[in-house]
Amino acid sequence: xxxxxxxxxxxxPELDDAAAAPxxxxxxxxxxxxxxxxxxxxxxxSALADVMADNLTLLRxxxxxxxxxxxxDPARADANSHLERRLDLLLLMASxxxxxxxxxxxxxxxxLSARRLYWASEGSIGVGRRLWVRIWLRHRIALPLxxxxxxxxxxxxxxxxxxxxxxxxxxxxxxxxxERFVFRHHRRQIARQRxxx
Numbered sequence: 001x002x003x004x005x006x007x008x009x010x011x012x013p014e015l016d017d018a019a020a021a022p023x024x025x026x027x028x029x030x031x032x033x034x035x036x037x038x039x040x041x042x043x044x045x046s047a048l049a050d051v052m053a054d055n056l057t058l059l060r061x062x063x064x065x066x067x068x069x070x071x072x073d074p075a076r077a078d079a080n081s082h083l084e085r086r087l088d089l090l091l092l093m094a095s096x097x098x099x100x101x102x103x104x105x106x107x108x109x110x111x112l113s114a115r116r117l118y119w120a121s122e123g124s125i126g127v128g129r130r131l132w133v134r135i136w137l138r139h140r141i142a143l144p145l146x147x148x149x150x151x152x153x154x155x156x157x158x159x160x161x162x163x164x165x166x167x168x169x170x171x172x173x174x175x176x177x178x179e180r181f182v183f184r185h186h187r188r189q190i191a192r193q194r195x196x197x
Contacts, residue, residue, distance in 0.1 A: 028113060028114070028182060028183050028186045029111050029112060029113040029182065029186060030111070030113075030181075030182050030185045030186055030189070031109075031110075031111050031189065032109075032110060032111075032112070032185075033108065033110070034107060034110055034135055034136060034137065035104035035107050035108075035135075035136040035139070036105060036110060036119060036133060036134060036135045036136065036144075037105040037106075037133075037134055038131045038132060038133045039131065039132050039134070040129075040130075040131055040132075041132070042132055042146075051146050052170075052174060054146075055145055055146060055147075055174055056171075056173060056174050056177060057088045057089060058089070058092070058137070058143050058145060059145070059174070059177040059178060059180075059181050060085050060088075060177055061085050061086065061088065062137060062138065062141075063177065063180060063181055064085050064086075089141075092143055102142075104136055104142075105134075105136075108121060112135070113182060114175065114178050114179040114182050115166065115167055116164060116165065116166055117133060117135075117147065117149065117164075117165040117167060118162055118163065118164050118165075119133075119162070119165075120157070120161065120162050120163075121161055122159075122160065122161070123161060124161055125151050125154070125163055126151060126154075127151050127154055128150065128151065128152075129150065129151045130148070130150045130151075131149070131150075131151070131165075132147065132148050133146070133147050133149065134146050135147070137181075147165075147167050147168075147170075148167070148168045149165040149166050149167040150165065150166055150168070151163055151164070151165055152165070
């Protein structure tokens with residue numbers, strides 16, 4: 001049975017750090033309400049490499065921006081690397097703006113782990129369907145994380161239908177950064193839960 005995330009909290013930031021209960025054995029997951037949608041294919045297919053490169057840049061920039069300055073080990077800090085990531089992110093944001101300003105899709109309750117994505121919608125997408133899910137992890141950054149996968153389960157919960165997407169195998173560097181990103185926000189959710197927030 002697909003277990004939906006707990007009701008969204010009223011706490012900032014955009015990633016709704018609600019209590020992170022395990023989802024179908026997913027010990028580490030991020031529970032949130034985020035703008036998201038899905039498409040059948042990436043057009044043109046030749047854009048696949050660019051999409052994955054954008055995913056990597058986005059996750060690395062978000063990891064860097066989320067990192068408290070006090071936690072950075074000065075002996076390991078690489079100012080040039082941080083500057084390069086910021087420039088990469090700025091370039092991607094600028095290129096997105098040049099492609100035209102588009103309104104974000106509606107927010108949906110979702111649960112993201114390093115290997116699976118669960119989300120709720122009003123209708124069936126279709127078990128067995130392969131698609132690309134686009135998730136805007138930050139409202140202020142007009143770049144979605146784009147994950148390919150296959151719908152392997154759908155289950156009715158109240159008036160909504162919960163979908164489970166098994167994420168396709170990603171390049172090792174991208175998979176590693178996705179795992180780090182999910183773990184970091186999972187840890188924050190647990191900390192807030194323990195603090196009674």
